[in-house]
Amino acid sequence: MVSEEAPRPSSVGLGALALLFGRLGFTAVGGPAAHIALMQRELVDQRRWLTEGEFLDLVGASNAIPGPTSTEVAMYTGRRHGGIPGLIVAGLGFITPAALIVGVLAWAYVRFGARPAVNEVLAGVKPVVVAVVLMAVVRLGRTAFTSRLLAGIGVGVLAAYLAGLTEPVLLLAASAVAATAGSGQRPTAGGATLAAVIGLPAVAATQTASPDLPRIFGAFLKIGALLFGSGYVLLAFLRRDLVLSYGWLTEGQILDAIAIGQLTPGPVFTTATFVGYILRGVPGAVVATVAIFLPAFVMTAVLEPMIAKLRAKPVTAAGLDGLNAAAVALMVGVTWFLAKDAVVDVPTALLAAGSLAVLLRFEVNPVWLMAAGAAVGLAFL
Numbered sequence: 001m002v003s004e005e006a007p008r009p010s011s012v013g014l015g016a017l018a019l020l021f022g023r024l025g026f027t028a029v030g031g032p033a034a035h036i037a038l039m040q041r042e043l044v045d046q047r048r049w050l051t052e053g054e055f056l057d058l059v060g061a062s063n064a065i066p067g068p069t070s071t072e073v074a075m076y077t078g079r080r081h082g083g084i085p086g087l088i089v090a091g092l093g094f095i096t097p098a099a100l101i102v103g104v105l106a107w108a109y110v111r112f113g114a115r116p117a118v119n120e121v122l123a124g125v126k127p128v129v130v131a132v133v134l135m136a137v138v139r140l141g142r143t144a145f146t147s148r149l150l151a152g153i154g155v156g157v158l159a160a161y162l163a164g165l166t167e168p169v170l171l172l173a174a175s176a177v178a179a180t181a182g183s184g185q186r187p188t189a190g191g192a193t194l195a196a197v198i199g200l201p202a203v204a205a206t207q208t209a210s211p212d213l214p215r216i217f218g219a220f221l222k223i224g225a226l227l228f229g230s231g232y233v234l235l236a237f238l239r240r241d242l243v244l245s246y247g248w249l250t251e252g253q254i255l256d257a258i259a260i261g262q263l264t265p266g267p268v269f270t271t272a273t274f275v276g277y278i279l280r281g282v283p284g285a286v287v288a289t290v291a292i293f294l295p296a297f298v299m300t301a302v303l304e305p306m307i308a309k310l311r312a313k314p315v316t317a318a319g320l321d322g323l324n325a326a327a328v329a330l331m332v333g334v335t336w337f338l339a340k341d342a343v344v345d346v347p348t349a350l351l352a353a354g355s356l357a358v359l360l361r362f363e364v365n366p367v368w369l370m371a372a373g374a375a376v377g378l379a380f381l
Helices: 016-028 032-046 052-061 069-112 119-143 148-160 167-183 191-200 213-226 231-245 251-263 266-314 315-342 346-360 364-381
Strands: none
Touching: 016 032, 016 069, 016 167, 032 069, 032 119, 032 148, 032 364, 052 069, 052 119, 052 167, 052 213, 052 266, 052 315, 069 119, 069 231, 069 251, 119 148, 119 346, 119 364, 148 167, 148 364, 167 315, 213 266, 231 251, 231 266, 251 266, 266 315, 315 346, 346 364
16 A cells, blocks of 8 residues: 555645646646656645645546546546536646647647747757656655565566557556455456457548538547547547548648647647647637547546545555556656657757756756756757
8 A cells, every 4th residue: 555645735725726737737848747747746745735645546547547647637636625616627727728828829820831940849848858757756656666566566567568568458457466466366357348448449430521610529529538648649549530531631730739739838638729720710729629628527527536435445455556556657668768759869868867966956846947948959959
């Protein structure tokens, strides 16, 4: 069982949730792993709204369901401290700033026919993100890997992930192994429902005419309900549906949309805002954004109350521990791939090493380091 290190406050108001996640929505760049690292710092280290164990439970639960992982962590936190209103406030606080920024960039893209010079900015930000995520992995790993079994699960999940296995399968397997060890029972057959869900994205879509708002809503609702994984997985979904099946966008437009989603703060899923604007202007942007995030709101509203109940029973608590160990192992894997993509020469290696040294030595907000990395990228990379 994970340790409970620091008590959370008796109550957190809706205003405090709105301020925190609204600020993160404006400043949290670098993708889901970086967002989780920033949330761990804010929610556990600074505000103590959650303990390390509680935070890991939320991260594990978010990894186990479709949708944007870091956004779901925000929603779970809001649901825990403010009920359904808190969930809505936290979720909208994190999503809305990013969607507005992406919407403005989409307008400029359509108006002027080009995207900003994102490659230089990303070249400076990515090495800093590697350092930020590495720090979070170390902190969360101390809480997640509290036994040889959980450490072994983490090593196995990491190896399988690097070998190419998908996240949902690994998370389910890790939870099942830990729960079985906790109960002393043999594993039971299962996983058909999960396999069916994983297999659904492979179903070919039917060619349709030019998109109206209901078609846009349906396309992005399906993505939000089925997508596990990173922004690169989102790219695969968008390309298959909107380029190959529907013919709504070109290959270049999809790549530009993903680049904008990675550059801007907040959830990468706000790529949907960009695509929706290209397809049908402001109404399309609103419809696509609502549709892709709606499943996450519904699932976190239903599942959050169950997490505490699962933690209260030995067998299901063991399953959560296995899920958390797998989630941290996946973060290690993501960090490896981020590092391969980000640290490509001596300047980027120095930027990553310098950022890690600053984080180890000083209590500095990682957002400022990311801003500095963006400036270095624009000036020198």
